[in-house]
Amino acid sequence: MxxxxxxxxxxxxxxxxxxxxxxxxxxxxxxxxxxxxxxxxxxxxxxxxxxxxxxxxxxxxxxxxxxxxxxxxxxxxxxxxxxxxxxxxxxxxxxxxxxxxxxxxxxxxxxxxxxxxxxxxxxxxxxxxxxxxxxxxxxxxxxxxxxxxxxxxxxxxxxxxxxxxxxxxxxxxxxxxxxxxxxxxxxxxxxxxxxxxxxxxxxxxxxxxxxxxxxxxxxxxxxxxxxxxxxxxxxxxxxxxxxxxxxQHKEYLGVGAGAVGYVNQHRYYPSKSLEEYIKNPLACELEKIDENDIKTEKILLGFRCLNGIEISLFNEQELKKINDLVNYDKVYIENDKVFNKNFLLSDELALYILD
Ligand SMILES: C[S@@+](CC[C@H](N)C(=O)[O-])C[C@H]1O[C@@H](n2cnc3c(N)ncnc32)[C@H](O)[C@@H]1O
Ligand code: SF4
The missing domain is CATH 3.20.20.70 (Aldolase class I)
Incomplete structure (x- = not known):
């Protein structure tokens, strides 16, 4: 945590x-x-x-x-x-x-x-x-x-x-x-x-x-x-x-006005307003993050950094696209993970795979 x-x-x-x-x-x-x-x-x-x-x-x-x-x-x-x-x-x-x-x-x-x-x-x-x-x-x-x-x-x-x-x-x-x-x-x-x-x-x-x-x-x-x-x-x-x-998509507590937390597949958002936060620091908006959102986030985040993405996350169709990207020399696979070669392309790569 x-x-x-x-x-x-x-x-x-x-x-x-x-x-x-x-x-x-x-x-x-x-x-x-x-x-x-x-x-x-x-x-x-x-x-x-x-x-x-x-x-x-x-x-x-x-x-x-x-x-x-x-x-x-x-x-x-x-x-x-x-x-x-x-x-x-x-x-x-x-x-x-x-x-x-x-x-x-x-x-x-x-x-x-x-x-x-x-x-x-x-x-x-x-x-x-x-x-x-x-x-x-x-x-x-x-x-x-x-x-x-x-x-x-x-x-x-x-x-x-x-x-x-x-x-x-x-x-x-x-x-x-x-x-x-x-x-x-x-x-x-x-x-x-x-x-x-x-x-x-x-x-x-x-x-x-x-x-x-x-x-x-x-x-x-x-x-x-x-x-x-x-x-x-x-x-x-x-x-x-x-x-x-x-x-790496770990869980985090977010404490303070306008902070964001993520636990049990939910994001929580305490109030951004200082006055409201001071009045009730436990009040927050909750947002459920479903499995699909989690997968998208893991791909977007994994491509932004050296962490890479577990290959097991992808379905057959997506794996085909990853193979294309390997052939185009955009990504590489090592130890059952996919790694991005150019961080500036991370969003485009994720979109291509998930489209
Ligand atoms: C919360 S601030 C850092 C700490 C402290 N508030 C300060 O500015 O000295 C986090 C960092 O985000 C970066 N940042 C904030 N707004 C940005 C923007 N619009 N574009 C690029 N970087 C930004 C700045 O480099 C900033 O240091
Ligand atoms: S306004 Fe505040 S938080 Fe934002 S960059 Fe300046 S000092 Fe940091």
Whole structure:
């Protein structure tokens, strides 16, 4: 079982971001964390303790987890510690702006062993264009601090495909990232989301598949292997076990406003509104995921990453199509699993097989 905890507060709203986060509800932070503990208690009792399960990974995401004081997380860690697997991966996202040395140190003391920084770029003009609240130096300092504190895993999020990005400008960003003690890099192609400042400004995004391929190659030359469309790790050990869990279609608890959980073939969706969530943190919408949906999801997710897909999942007609794809050199079969050779084609391959 995986555990996701959502922190829906940000110091400012970046121009591209549609995540469930608020910049004007800081007065609700304490009440929100109390509500979150109620939902966590309930979810642990019903889905972990009752079924004798263990928590393999924890991911505190957002929004911006570093907008919350470490003391507010103490009880959460007390609640989850008895149920953690040995050596569980515990990640927190953090914004270079608010993740001070003291904040990082306190989170490490609580048990966090991996930190994921929303850096986006080391170019101050690009950071401004994206509406980020930090600058290049604060990102560099935050990563160095995390390393000196002793985090085992350090990730850096970078966004590409933004107006004016070129292979050369992106190489500069990656060179800076790789000059720092990171173990993992997430390189996200900008998506234009409804409800953001960038929506309706299509010129903001560069749609250039060639740029993506060149970026993947460049990151590879730096010794980081691609294990999912947007994710690269220094070695197998440094891959994000939490994200890998999602791609393997494992069950996960989703705690917090706008989080999503998946247990017993059901997705559950707590309210996105802070006020409603605080009023009733146990209320959620339920969605049944039938066998067909599960199969489609396993194929889509398996093609996006190095995990591959069990061959036993496919019927005869689908296997014929997979054979075609093997002949076209698009996929390969090994140890009763099908593997994709080009992650950017994952959706097309899945559609071709399932059509
Ligand atoms: C929840 S945020 C990370 C933590 C923290 N909130 C921060 O931004 O510093 C997760 C990551 O998703 C990526 N992201 C968010 N919106 C995106 C978009 N529209 N296109 C591409 N990447 C996006 C960013 O790289 C961001 O760092
Ligand atoms: S990218 Fe991160 S800091 Fe920016 S608005 Fe989204 S969640 Fe908040």
């Amino acid at each position: 995986l555990l996701y905890i959502h922190i829906p507060f940000c110091d400012s709203k970046c121009f591209y971001c549609a995540f469930n986060s608020y910049t004007d509800r800081f007065h609700l932070k304490h009440e929100y964390m109390n509500a979150l503990k109620l939902q966590l208690r309930n979810n642990l009792d019903n889905y972990v303790i009752k079924h004798n399960k263990k928590i393999e990974t924890v991911f505190i995401g957002g929004g911006t987890p570093s907008t919350i004081k470490p003391v507010e997380y103490e009880e959460i860690f007390e609640m989850i510690k008895p149920h953690l697997e040995e050596f569980a991966e515990i990640t927190t996202e953090a914004n270079p702006n608010s993740a001070s040395f003291e904040w990082l140190q306190s989170m490490k003391n609580l048990g966090v062993n991996r930190v994921s920084f929303g850096v986006q770029s080391f170019d101050n003009d690009k950071l401004k264009f994206l509406g980020r609240a930090h600058n290049s130096n604060s990102a560099i300092k935050a990563i160095q601090n995390a390393n000196s504190i002793g985090f085992k895993g350090i990730n850096c999020d970078i966004i590409y495909g933004v107006q004016n990005d070129t292979l050369e400008s992106m190489k500069k960003d990656f060179d800076t990232a790789f000059s720092l003690p990171i173990t993992h890099l997430s390189a996200y192609s900008l998506t234009i989301e409804e409800g953001t400042k960038f929506f309706d400004r299509s010129s903001v995004k560069i749609d250039d598949e060639e740029l993506s391929y060149k970026i993947f190659d460049y990151i590879n030359t730096k010794g980081f292997h691609q294990y999912e469309i947007s994710n690269f790790a220094k070695n197998k050990e440094s891959e994000s076990k939490h994200n890998y869990g999602y791609w």
